Amino acid sequence: MNTINFSDIPGNSNLFLDYLYEFDKVDDIYGINFREIEKYPALFSKITSIPRYFRDELTSIIFDQYGDYKPSKLTRMHIEELSEQNTIAIITGQQLGIFGGPLYTFYKTITAIKLAKQLSEIYEDFNFVPLFWMEGDDHDFNEIKSFNILGQDNSLKNISYEDGKREDLNRGSTSRIKFGKGVDEVYKQLEAELRDNDFKEDVLTVLRDSYLEGDTFEESFRQLLFEFFDEEGLIIFNPSDKKVKELLAPVFRKEIIDFRQHVDGVIERSADLEERYHAQVKVRPVNLFINESDGRYALDPDEGIFRVKGKRKTYNQDELLYELEKDPSKFSPNVLLRPICQDFLFPTGAYVAGPAEISYFAQVMPLYNEYEIPAPVIYPRAAATLLERNVIKILDKYELSVHDIMLDEKILNHRIVGSLSKHNINELFSGSREQVEKLFDDMTEKLVGIDPNLKNVVDKNRQKVLQGFEQLHNKALGAEERSHETALRQVDKVRAVLFPDGAPQERKLSFVYFAYKHGLDIMKYIFNELSINKFEHQIIEL
Secondary structure: OOEEOHHHOOOOOHHHHHHHHOHHHOHHHHOOOOOOHHHHHHHHHHHHOOOOOOHHHHHHHHHHHHOOOOOOHHHHHHHHHOOOOOEEEEEEEEEOOHHHOEOHHHHHHHHHHHHHHHHHHHOOOOEEEEEEEEEOOOOOHHHHOEEEEEOOOOOEEEEEOOOOOOOOOOOOOHHHOEOOOHHHHHHHHHHHHOOOOOOHHHHHHHHHHHOOOOOEHHHHHHHHHHHHHHHHOOEEEOOOOHHHHHHOHHHHHHHHHHHHHHHHHHHHHHHHHHHHOOOOOOOOOOOEEEEEOOEEEEEEEEOOEEEEOOOOOEEEHHHHHHHHHHOHHHEEEOOOOHHHHHHHHOOEEEEEEOHHHHHHHHHHHHHHHHHOOOOOEEEEOOEEEEEOHHHHHHHHHOOOOHHHHOOOHHHHHHHHHHHHOOOOHHHHHHHHHHHHHHHHHHHHHHHHHHOOOHHHHHHHHHHHHHHHHHHHHHHHHHHHHHHOHHHHHHHHHHHHHHOHHHOOHHHHOEHHHHHHHHOOOHHHHHHHHOOOOOOOEEEEEO
16 A cells, blocks of 8 residues: 655644644653654553442443444443443544535544553553544534535535524534534535446435435434444444433533633643644633524633623523523533543543644643643544545556645646646756856856946846746746646546645545445445554555
8 A cells, every 4th residue: 555654745744744743742742652652552541540429320421322323242341341440541522514525534443442452452451442423512513514426527616514504603602503404404515526336326315314304414424434334333422412411510620610720721732732732722711602592602711700602691600500400501611622522531542633623632632730630641543545446547647646746736737738848947947058158157257347237137128037947937938737637637526526626625625525436335345445553645556
């Protein structure tokens, strides 16, 4: 299998790259090197030694969340093992993107499942269970309402679920949003973009069974994950559950009481990160949201009270603590407190994270100390580009690699044209420009000897000639590109599927596109092919 180093892929941050390849530079930030697997048992022993009085209750809650679902024997076993002292959870999570969101959601899930299996084979003293944390407390509806495929014209198509409400409306936690009639329009748009083939109806059936009018985003997302990963023993967990919030009340209470102490540590860490790298997340004074009747709102402290941001409403500390005691489900963590909630509930040995998550975990680390919870290993998710046979043929034809497709489009086009052309336009103009420059240099030297004022005249003429020269160069390149339009169109199609909209395929395209072209079994194929130990971007040939 071919791979690409993450440093060769545009857009990856220096913090993420150092975490992967030069951990000694960030050791003081993260503490645990994910590559040093021999050190895992000490962490696991520390995690499992922590008393969790609610183990049995949490296990019961998870079974209740499955409702009418009939989880596989392996999944049931994993849920039951959560009540045992020697169990370690391998967790990943994601927002509830329609149809699963981008491809990387599935790669994260596969990484967590495979890592749990791998650790089970190495460390027999512990049970390892994979768990998906459905991030439904988030209220950013715009981030989850749409997905991308390539349409019949090979261009990127964004298909969006619209609920008929204004875009800036605070809809509250996305887990509770129900699909309305707009979901039918999603299917109409999708069907219009997919030509009939042997797999189209199967894909649409799975989607329609998962995403129905009247179902919530949480219910639909769960159904889709269950469809693909239940047989692999994946536990699907809903943290928005009212009973879960009751278990999390101590975390919320401590944040309300000690928020100043908490935020000081996060601010100090964020300032250090800004000097060395970057701070991924904007720090807020309180890491909690409160659910009001009309949405989910941040809390801002102000001279002894807490203001509900965006509303003319305030609480003092006693009132807020009373609201918490009365109904913990009104509260939810922000992005920095969410990992603390996760690892308060579960004996988390590893969290499978993408590049942005790895970056924001750098800011979370001080909170682990505040809550006296051991931080898990932050394990990089597997990353991949799916490479189809017709795409391979075009790459081979023009002697290109997947990495080449990630180059600036203009640079790539010039390179392709240059390789196909009988004339090297760039070389021709480069040599000619040097001759023109030398001609004007010689002219300047001689004319200045006659009259120094002539230098300005020569310089102005030099500038005019070189500008005309550059225009002629660009026109020549354009003419040459037009003579190779077929080749450029083919490469443009390849770019659309490998690096759509200037981003890695896994961050833009939905699994729907590839399942439609290759069948639903493609998920099993990806599951088998994806390596979780390479720590480079993988190229998976289909």
